[in-house]
Amino acid sequence: MDAIRFDGVHKAFRRAGIDFVALEKVDLAIAPQEFVAIVGPSGCGKTTCLRMAAGFEFPTSGEVTVDGRIVTAPGPDRAVVFQQFALFPWKTVFENIELGLRNKGVPKAERGDRVAEAIALMNLQGYETAFPHQLSGGMQQRVAIARAYVLDPDVLLMDEPFGALDAQTRVVMQEELVRLARRNPRTVLFITHSVEEAVYLADRVAVMTRRPGRIKEVINVKPVRVAEHWDDHARIEDVMDLESFVHLRTRIWKSLRDEKGSQDR
Amino acid sequence: MIARRSIVGLGTIMVLVGCWYVLTSATGLVSPGRFPSPQDAWESAWQVTVTGYANGRLHEHILHSLKLIALGFLVAAGTGVPLGLLMGWSRRADAIISPIFLLIRPIPPLAWIPLAILWLGLGDAAKIMVIWFAAFVPSVINSYTGVRTIECYVVEAASMLGTPRWRFVLEVLVPAASPMIFTGLRLSLQASWTTLVAAELVGALYGLGRILNVAQQDIYPGMILVGMICVAILGWATTRLLAHAESLALPWLRTAEA
Ligand SMILES: Nc1ncnc2c1ncn2[C@@H]1O[C@H](COP(=O)(O)OP(=O)(O)OP(=O)(O)O)[C@@H](O)[C@H]1O
Ligand SMILES: [Mg+2]
Numbered sequence: 001m002d003a004i005r006f007d008g009v010h011k012a013f014r015r016a017g018i019d020f021v022a023l024e025k026v027d028l029a030i031a032p033q034e035f036v037a038i039v040g041p042s043g044c045g046k047t048t049c050l051r052m053a054a055g056f057e058f059p060t061s062g063e064v065t066v067d068g069r070i071v072t073a074p075g076p077d078r079a080v081v082f083q084q085f086a087l088f089p090w091k092t093v094f095e096n097i098e099l100g101l102r103n104k105g106v107p108k109a110e111r112g113d114r115v116a117e118a119i120a121l122m123n124l125q126g127y128e129t130a131f132p133h134q135l136s137g138g139m140q141q142r143v144a145i146a147r148a149y150v151l152d153p154d155v156l157l158m159d160e161p162f163g164a165l166d167a168q169t170r171v172v173m174q175e176e177l178v179r180l181a182r183r184n185p186r187t188v189l190f191i192t193h194s195v196e197e198a199v200y201l202a203d204r205v206a207v208m209t210r211r212p213g214r215i216k217e218v219i220n221v222k223p224v225r226v227a228e229h230w231d232d233h234a235r236i237e238d239v240m241d242l243e244s245f246v247h248l249r250t251r252i253w254k255s256l257r258d259e260k261g262s263q264d265r
Numbered sequence: 266m267i268a269r270r271s272i273v274g275l276g277t278i279m280v281l282v283g284c285w286y287v288l289t290s291a292t293g294l295v296s297p298g299r300f301p302s303p304q305d306a307w308e309s310a311w312q313v314t315v316t317g318y319a320n321g322r323l324h325e326h327i328l329h330s331l332k333l334i335a336l337g338f339l340v341a342a343g344t345g346v347p348l349g350l351l352m353g354w355s356r357r358a359d360a361i362i363s364p365i366f367l368l369i370r371p372i373p374p375l376a377w378i379p380l381a382i383l384w385l386g387l388g389d390a391a392k393i394m395v396i397w398f399a400a401f402v403p404s405v406i407n408s409y410t411g412v413r414t415i416e417c418y419v420v421e422a423a424s425m426l427g428t429p430r431w432r433f434v435l436e437v438l439v440p441a442a443s444p445m446i447f448t449g450l451r452l453s454l455q456a457s458w459t460t461l462v463a464a465e466l467v468g469a470l471y472g473l474g475r476i477l478n479v480a481q482q483d484i485y486p487g488m489i490l491v492g493m494i495c496v497a498i499l500g501w502a503t504t505r506l507l508a509h510a511e512s513l514a515l516p517w518l519r520t521a522e523a
Contacts, residue, residue, distance in 0.1 A: 056421050076427035086418035090440035090517045099436070100426040131517040147426070 001068050003155060003187040004030040004053055009062035011048055022048050024212035025062070032154075033185035037198035039252065040208030040216075041259050046191045047083060048213075050157050053189060054080045066155060076100055079148035083159040083191075085140045087132040093119070093143050094128040100151045118146040121176070137164040142173070155187045162197065171236050177201060182231055195253050199245060200236055205252055210259045219252055301487035306494075309487035318488060319479035321471050327495065329471040330461060333389060334503065337396025338457045344397075345404025345453065346446055350438065352405070353412025366405070374399030374456065375463050387468040392461060399460040400453035407449025411442030444518065447511045454507055458500045473499070 011023040023045040030036045038046050051057040052064045055074040064071045066078060074080075079100070087096050097118055101111045119125060122142040132140050141164045148156060162170045178201060181188065192198050198205045203222040206215050225231065228244040239245055282303065288294045289302035297305060314323045321329075352359045377398050378391075385391035415438070423437045439446070465474020473496050480488035512519050 054421075054425060074421065074425045076425065078425070080422070080425045082418055082422065084418050086416075086422040088419060088422070088437065088440075090443075090515070091436075099423075099428065103427040103429065103432070133517070147422075151426075 001032075002029040002065075003032040003034065003067060004028075004189060005063070005065045006049065006052075007063045007065070009049075009052065009059045009064060011045065011052070011057070012060045021212040023059075024214055026213065026215055028206055028215050028218070030187060030189060032187055035181050035185070035188040035190065035201060035203045036206060037190045037192055037202035037204075038206045038208060039192060039195055039198050039256055040213060041210045041256070042193075044208045044211050044259070045213030046208060047159055050080070050159050050189055050191055053155075054078055054157050076104060076151050077153055078155040078157055079151045079153040081141075081144050081148045081156070081158040081161040083163065085132075085144040085164075087140055087143055087147070089132050092129050092131060093124060093135070096132070096143055097147045097150050100147060104151070114150050115146075118150040121149065122146040123172075138166055138169050141165060142169075145173075153186070156189070158188065158190045160191055160193065163193070174200060175234070175236055178231070178236075195249055195256060196240060199249050199252065200239060207252060207255045208259070216259065217255060219248065219255075221248060224248060297486070298484070299486065301490050305487035306490050309485070309491045313476065313488065313491060319471075319476050323495070326471055326473055326476055327499065330465070330473045331499065331503075333392050333396065333461055333472070334454075334457050334499075336389075337393045337461065338400055338454055340393065341397045341400035341453055341457070342404050342450055345401040346408045346449070349405040349408025349446075349449070350412055350434075350442060353409040353442070354438065359409075370402060374402075374460050378464055378467050381464075382468055387470065392464045392469070395464050396457045396460050399456040403452035403456060404446075404449040407445045407452065408442060411445025411449075412438060414445070415441045440515075443515055447507075447515070450507060450511075451504065454503060455500075458496065458503075462496055 006026045006028045009023055009026040010021075012019040012021045014020070026045075026049060028036070028049075038049065040046050048057060052059055053066060053071060055071045055078070058064075058071075088099070091099070094115055097115045098111055101114060106114070119128060122145060124139065124142055124146065127135060127139065132143065135143065141161060145158075145161055148158070162173055165173060174197060181201065188202075190198070190201060195205075199221055203220075203225075205219045205221055207217050207219070208214065209216045224244050228242060230239045230242065230245065233239045233242075240249075286303050289297065289300060290304055301309070309318075310323075312318055313326075316322070317325075319326070348362070352362055374395060377395050381391040381394045385394060419437065419441055423433055428437065461472070462474040462477070465472040466478050469475040469478070473492055476492040476495075477489055480486075480492060
């Protein structure tokens, strides 16, 4: 059974009395423990797709299912990393990350360990008692990622989680995420504007058309990655130098560029 | 910087007191029957503090007024804030309650005084009721606005994390709305003082308003001024107290300024 399925999903928002079509017949199936990245022009409906899988938004027609059940509400089985972080400003870094575990009823001692682990993973040591506004944008984003990761959810929904990071931190986080994803695979729906990031991280990359969004094509990266032993390289730049990587990246980039181009006309 | 400011402020006050002295005692430009001299004010203060005036000594009046303020304000905040939060969160509660609100709100709180005295007499209960009516409204409205302006992402994040209802109310809804809640409480406190003094002016056995009322009947400007200054000082002190409570309750905003 697929972990996440979009079946003929159509989404219209009503704005000022007019139906505004954001998504038009989106079909996509994500297998359990598969890492799928979505790339597409701005405003094509990537966030809308992710929000429907999370249970914040519902299709106008069609179905979104997670583990075979139609999504009706948000829940901690599907942890979300929001494009706007969405941290709780009145909670410290520790409390922000801890809340999900408290809600699950995890005992206090274990919570402390798991939060500390997530904080270490995201390189936030020393900021446990800081409030979000005392952190840089990149650090806030890391807290948001830690808050999702600490739940150890079956499904991770990440909306441009590295968007606010500086180039160095971003690379570190990407390498870290690859290590995690390969060692401890989860079903991941990952939205990004960076084709390189998508190719480096994902098993498959879905390219969306410009609005109204559809899935234009899905490129299978994993067979190439496995055949060419990308994961033997610890550093992202070494992978990005490989001919097989460049080839895939260029192919996706061209596909995406056709969409961006058509927006200008 | 702060020390410098307070020195300047102190200077302003001393100049004002100097002018006061010159206009009253020194030159007699303002007649003592209209406005007391510093000497008169001092003697009035001494009298009310030591021998007493209008049924009691100053600290008795002050304690009485403070007690009514505390009770009225707490009752108003204790009912107004939860009601505002409820109306902000639940469209249904909003739909049911706002019409009542729209009807009652245009009535100035002071217009309730006669009815309150008729129902509850000249005692404390009537005053607490009037303070409640006056202080209730700002608490409701600002708590309501506080909930309405919560960013939807914060609510979504809480539901994504599986936050149960009561924890959501206590740890997400209330803190998110709390800056506005405190704005409402500040306005409520001001309204409490305004109404208390007015209510005590109309009829009371003790209290600062009672001092003002008796002094007016006795044509005693010195005592009127003492009463006014006491109200000003207490109003300022309770406002400071609330501001202190706010900074303790909202530590994440405190660090934003530091
Ligand atoms: N709640 C809403 N009400 C009305 N229109 C909406 C709403 N949410 C999204 N839209 C519209 O739907 C379209 C898709 O939005 P969405 O946020 O999914 O785009 P996106 O692909 O994530 O863009 P970006 O890459 O810039 O984040 C946009 O044109 C947006 O204006
Ligand atoms: Mg988006």
